[in-house]
Amino acid sequence: MSQFVGGYYEVTNVKHEKLQSSLTETISGSVSNTKKHFINEEHFFLGYDVEKGTEEKGKYFYDDQFHVYFDGECYNAEKLKWRINEDIHIEGPYMPEIIAKLFRTYYTDVFEFIIGKFSLIIWDKKNKTIYGARDHFGVKPLFYHENDKTFIFSSSKKGIVLFLGKEAIDPEALQHYFSFQYVPEPFTLTKGVHMVHPGTYFIKSEDHPIQFIRYWKATFNPIHTDKNYWVTEIRNVMLEKVKAYMKNENKRIGNFLSGGIDSTLIVSLAKQIKQDIKTFSVGFEQEGFSEVGLAQETATKLEVENISTIITPEQYVDKIPEIIWQLDDPLADPSCVPLYFVAKEASKHVDIVLSGEGADELFGGYNIYREPTSLKIFDYIPKQIRRALRQYAQHLPKHVRGKSFIIRGTTPLNERYIGNAKMFEEEEKQHFLHYFDENVSYKQITGQLFEHVKDEPLVSQMQYIDINTWLCGDILLKAEKLSQANGIEIRMPFMDKEVFELASKIPVELKVTNLTTKYILREASRGIVPDHVLHRKKLGFPVPIRHWLKRELNGWAKQVIAESEVEEYINKSYVNNLLDTHCKGNADYSRKIWTFLIFMVWHQVFIEGKYNFSKQKVEQINNRIYV
Known part of the structure; x- marks a missing residue:
């Protein structure tokens, strides 16, 4: 490392x-x-x-x-x-x-x-x-x-x-x-x-x-041919890549395993190459927020060993400052913490782990990629009426059912989509950012990217935005840095330019359908992964912060808000009001609150100097005990 x-x-x-x-x-x-x-x-x-x-x-x-x-x-x-x-x-x-x-x-x-x-x-x-x-x-x-x-x-x-x-x-x-x-x-x-x-x-x-x-950028060149051709090509390239990424005679290699098709496909192919592969999973005690049971079922059917870790709210919050220190910049993705823990556990057993990052961006795996289909009805409404509908919807009360649907349907994709995660609109930020600049907008990040793919199908445009923002800014950042923080190397076979070159030729209608995402990848996985994984709805990596902020982590959140010295940048009253509203159950503001909390802890780590992890982390890695 x-x-x-x-x-x-x-x-x-x-x-x-x-x-x-x-x-x-x-x-x-x-x-x-x-x-x-x-x-x-x-x-x-x-x-x-x-x-x-x-x-x-x-x-x-x-x-x-x-x-x-x-x-x-x-x-x-x-x-x-x-x-x-x-x-x-x-x-x-x-x-x-x-x-x-x-x-x-x-x-x-x-x-x-x-x-x-x-x-x-x-x-x-x-x-x-x-x-x-x-x-x-x-x-x-x-x-x-x-x-x-x-x-x-x-x-x-x-x-x-x-x-x-x-x-x-x-x-x-x-x-x-x-x-x-x-x-x-x-x-x-x-x-x-x-x-x-x-x-x-x-x-x-x-x-x-x-x-x-x-020297390289993602481009889409769809070829319309028989579905079975793509099934064969995907199987061949993924087996080739898993073999290449496992090639290291002197290192012990394992796999991360969630409940999803991406990691399961990698494990299934790895099992063909190395029979005694170990897999690693992580979850929570909160009902509905753990994929450990499903991962263990998958491991049993594939006849591979599974080592699982359950994280308590106390363990979760205790590691946040160190994780932020490892990341250099704030990343308000709650899945950072379980990733850190599963990497930590894996490091006791193996030197390298394979993981399934990148499949969603390449093969159309996010549920939001189905949005163009659900909003198709608005294409039949004249532009002038659409503008009137949008203005009408914007004046409706916040939680009126259908408001968001109308606004999204009447707003062009390049004005509303900034990637798989979107926290605050610019007008919202005026209420809490003391240095808010009306000349700064997220469109300065996404505008040029949309221009590159303006003639592509809407789903391809969304993929392109995610590949150039969300993928490198969140998904790959946390995977690489948090595995490295635990002295283990992560390898991601989907993150290979030859895999992308294949995926870029697959037509949108074979990636995202009315009923499912990653359709062609699922078809290619049929007969390789267990049936219970094949058509499972994508959940992402569920973390119960929505519940924890009301109970187990409520005291911690209030303490961070009170003690962090961020008044120069943030209106703390706005954050406290958001937390109070969330706790009363009037709305789910957990992800927005989390974005504030992570910045505040980052400020404590890097600006206020509240923590010092260097020596402690070195000792932990040097004293690793291999099992």
């Missing part, structure tokens, strides 16, 4: 020693079972760590011109070696050396060749130029900061904040957070620190500002 941090600077303007001292704090604070490495060149610095017992060649390589650092996993390294001149011999699938050799021939095209999750840095010392790239979907993070004198990059936002010396909140990013429940890229909540977009590389050279070039 490595980290890296580095910089490009002008020696005359920045003291070499000060820069290295600031940056190496991040590396020095990482897990103690790693070896730290530092590369100092004129104008260039890189610090990184490598797990003891792991070959450095897998992370770093240099020759007479290039320094290459690779953080991540590549699942097609052997195929990449075929592209290299036959006279050049590389022992083993060492990605940094492969990239260095390919870069001489293919230049930046090499980034698109890689299948896997990665962030990488190339220092061209002859031309004094840095290249950095992030994987296609954004599994691995890559942060940066640029000013007139210095350019800093890191796998963790903490590394850059240490260099800057303070964590200053970006009001614009905060305003977006309360729309999305996460900070959408390229923003972070820290002023001056940004994230490189997925499928993007940058070039930074002397006396030139940073340039960003998109």
